[in-house]
Structures are given as C-alpha cells and as structure tokens.
Amino acid sequence: MANPFLRNSDLNLLHPVFRKAVVAVQKALDQERIPLKVFEAFRYPERQADLYAQGRTKPGKIITYAEAWRSYHQYGLAADFVFFQNGQWNWGEEGEKKKWWKRLHELGRKNGLTPLDFETPHLQLANTSSNALYHGAYPDHGDNTWAENLAAAIAAWHGSPAAPPPPAIPFRPPIG
Numbered sequence: 001m002a003n004p005f006l007r008n009s010d011l012n013l014l015h016p017v018f019r020k021a022v023v024a025v026q027k028a029l030d031q032e033r034i035p036l037k038v039f040e041a042f043r044y045p046e047r048q049a050d051l052y053a054q055g056r057t058k059p060g061k062i063i064t065y066a067e068a069w070r071s072y073h074q075y076g077l078a079a080d081f082v083f084f085q086n087g088q089w090n091w092g093e094e095g096e097k098k099k100w101w102k103r104l105h106e107l108g109r110k111n112g113l114t115p116l117d118f119e120t121p122h123l124q125l126a127n128t129s130s131n132a133l134y135h136g137a138y139p140d141h142g143d144n145t146w147a148e149n150l151a152a153a154i155a156a157w158h159g160s161p162a163a164p165p166p167p168a169i170p171f172r173p174p175i176g
Helices: 016-031 045-053 097-110 130-134 144-156
Strands: 036-040 078-085 088-090 113-116 119-125
Touching (some): 016 113
C-alpha cells in the first residue's frame, strides 16, 4: 500500500466503471485543450481524516466536509480535476477558467458523473451515496485491483469512524 497520507492520482485504483468515465472526461478535456488534469483520485482514509482535521483541530482553512469513509474518494469513486499549466497546479476560477470548470461539469454529467456545488474540482459517480458505500453497497463490476486496494485500506484503518465492510474480491482463476 502506498503512503496513505499522500495525494494519489493513480487511475488504476479507481473502480473500473468510474475509471472509464474519468478517462473519457480527461480525453475530452485534452481534445478541447482545457488544461484540467486529475489531481487526486483514490484517497486513503488516513489522508481524508487529515484533510478533515484542517481548520478544525489543525491550522488552516476548512477544505472538506467529509470525514474518513464519508467521501467517495475512499471508495475509488471520485476524482478532483485541477488546472495544470506551466508545470504548476492551479485552482483558480478567474476569467476563462470559469467556463472551463463549467465544461468539466458538463463532460462529467455526460459520462455518468456528478459534480458537487460546493467543491468545483470534484466529480463523483452518480446514483449512489456515501451512506450506501459506507454500508458496503458498492457498484457492480469492480475489478481485482480496485477491490484489493479498497480491502487493504479497510484492513489497515484503525481510526474513527470504523471502516466499512470490505468489497468482495472478484474470482481469480488459478494460474497454470
């Protein structure tokens, strides 16, 4: 398992249904020459808890309203897109960027994703809820990489709230 406190943009750790939608959105953004890229995708609960503490028990402004296991990121079902220009990440909303954020949301909806009104860079899988996910109602068609990563994150979690139930690991035929 990677360092659970670091930002992760590995699309392979996303649920395959969500991953396919993110790839389609990224392809459309690239074709339209909109410089938004996936900044963060799967987020370990340790990082979510650390981000949640910011502005509450840690210095800084509040940047998330979701505790560990209450964000779609922990389930590989959310991604944050941020402007990447001249080798720098930029969350700006000025000028032309406003229409680009709007286009990101349009492309997301076209691919079965939902933006959040209060968090412009965020897209998540539509037609589920963080409560359903927390109780183990995971989307169908998960693959081994997604399921094993989520199961490992669940097994390693010792914080509060308690971890959700692990996903079923898809059948793997024996080798040889």
